[in-house]
Amino acid sequence: MSEAKVLLFGAAADRAGTRETVVNVESGATLADLWPLLVERHPGLAPMRDTLAFAVNSQYARMEDSISGGDEVAVLPPVSGG
Amino acid sequence: MDSYSDITEGPIEAGALIAQALRSDCGAISTFIGTTRIDESTEARVEYLEYEAYRPMADEKLEEISSEIKGRWDARYVAIVHRLGRVDPGEASVVIVVASPRRGPAFEASRYAIERIKEVVPIWKREIWSDGYIWVGSQVGTRPKTPD
Numbered sequence: 001m002s003e004a005k006v007l008l009f010g011a012a013a014d015r016a017g018t019r020e021t022v023v024n025v026e027s028g029a030t031l032a033d034l035w036p037l038l039v040e041r042h043p044g045l046a047p048m049r050d051t052l053a054f055a056v057n058s059q060y061a062r063m064e065d066s067i068s069g070g071d072e073v074a075v076l077p078p079v080s081g082g
Numbered sequence: 083m084d085s086y087s088d089i090t091e092g093p094i095e096a097g098a099l100i101a102q103a104l105r106s107d108c109g110a111i112s113t114f115i116g117t118t119r120i121d122e123s124t125e126a127r128v129e130y131l132e133y134e135a136y137r138p139m140a141d142e143k144l145e146e147i148s149s150e151i152k153g154r155w156d157a158r159y160v161a162i163v164h165r166l167g168r169v170d171p172g173e174a175s176v177v178i179v180v181a182s183p184r185r186g187p188a189f190e191a192s193r194y195a196i197e198r199i200k201e202v203v204p205i206w207k208r209e210i211w212s213d214g215y216i217w218v219g220s221q222v223g224t225r226p227k228t229p230d
Binding site: 007009010011012014015048051055058059060074076077078079080081082 | 116133134135136138139140142164175176196199200201202203204205206207208217218219220222223
């Protein structure tokens with residue numbers, strides 16, 4: 001087990017009630033494995049699932065992409081710049 | 083190609099960006115300025131907008147858009163500046179300036195930049211209303227539900 005930092009933005013931070021959290025991930029874990037751990041801790045996130053994108057170390061990532069200790073995971077609601 | 087991108091808390095100096103774009107080999111400078119808008123159609127009203135970004139990813143994505151423009155059009159200068167924090171009605175939230183030898187590429191590239199910002203740059207805005215706020219795009223917020 002190692003720790004990944006999770007950053008939350010915009011509506012996701014609102015729903016989670018925090019902008020940053022740390023999650024223990026097993027070696028070989030993917031974003032898909034991380035999601036239920038996040039929801040368990042922050043149930044308000046659950047309804048947003050289909051709208052969210054994720055980034056790992058500042059790169060857009062897919063749910064099947066793996067994460068490891070020390071990674072920075074970002075939970076990104078639909079962007080609305082401009 | 084010269085390019086400049088920035089994310090800033092303060093007002094954006096559009097005139098200075100345009101002045102930087104002037105060059106003797108370009109016959110066109112296209113400028114897009116996105117400004118905050120008040121929707122007067124409902125009883126409650128938006129008082130201002132507030133922007134936040136995931137940095138440095140947002141900065142990297144703005145630079146990426148400049149690179150994409152360089153690869154697609156004959157642009158000699160591209161500036162993209164996005165504002166963060168509170169932006170009052172009628173103020174600029176984003177300014178894009180593209181200089182090109184001819185007007186076609188300048189128009190197209192500036193349009194491309196704003197469309198890409200809305201697709202891929204991790205920046206979010208919330209509307210601060212007189213009765214609460216709402217995150218644009220997620221429709222999550224504190225405003226009272228509109229009665230049926």
